[in-house]
Amino acid sequence: MGRRGRKLMDLTGRVFSRLTVVRLSHKDRHGYTHWLCRCECGNEKTILGASLRSGATKSCRCWNQEAGAQRVKHGCARSGQTTAEHRAWVEMRQRCSNPRRVGWKYYGGRGIRVCWRWLSLDGFQNFLEDMGPRPSPEHSLDRIDNDSHYEPGNVRWATKTEQSKNRRKFTRTRRVPGVRPDESLPIAA
Numbered sequence: 001m002g003r004r005g006r007k008l009m010d011l012t013g014r015v016f017s018r019l020t021v022v023r024l025s026h027k028d029r030h031g032y033t034h035w036l037c038r039c040e041c042g043n044e045k046t047i048l049g050a051s052l053r054s055g056a057t058k059s060c061r062c063w064n065q066e067a068g069a070q071r072v073k074h075g076c077a078r079s080g081q082t083t084a085e086h087r088a089w090v091e092m093r094q095r096c097s098n099p100r101r102v103g104w105k106y107y108g109g110r111g112i113r114v115c116w117r118w119l120s121l122d123g124f125q126n127f128l129e130d131m132g133p134r135p136s137p138e139h140s141l142d143r144i145d146n147d148s149h150y151e152p153g154n155v156r157w158a159t160k161t162e163q164s165k166n167r168r169k170f171t172r173t174r175r176v177p178g179v180r181p182d183e184s185l186p187i188a189a
């Protein structure tokens with residue numbers, strides 16, 4: 001899982017929805033690359049490369065704010081606007097760490113882990129930053145590769161239909177190679 005030694009993918013000049021990548025900003029202590037991006041609205045923001053590539057981050061946040069305003073208009077938003085996202089984050093951690101949980105064998109029980117970026121002290125903030133707000137109540141967290149972990153680039157918001165399409169490709173009870181159930185995800189350099 002470590003990102004050590006993986007060749008740096010240069011995203012300079014690439015366009016991801018409203019964002020154009022200006023230059024590499026830095027590599028964080030978990031080994032993830034962050035890129036300085038210019039948004040169509042004129043803002044500049046540093047964004048995680050994996051979130052750009054997976055499509056989780058599409059703007060400097062101006063889109064999120066517009067989506068948030070929409071939600072308020074439609075009366076779906078509760079006072080804490082991140083309630084649904086927080087619940088998803090807690091449940092994700094539960095699935096991977098609580099053997100008493102229903103469905104444990106599909107998650108923690110077969111070695112699926114949550115990355116340190118999302119487990120750390122700023123875990124929820126990082127998660128929210130990487131994933132963006134839940135697009136609608138029909139969306140929940142979906143791992144793109146069902147045999148890989150909860151980490152930036154492998155998780156998206158998807159509807160039940162999108163998820164079942166994705167699931168069919170995988171055997172659900174296969175053990176994830178190389179990770180023991182009692183092991184944490186390694187922290188890349």
Ligand SMILES: [Zn+2]
Pocket residue numbers: 018039040041042043059060061062063
């Ligand atoms: Zn913007």
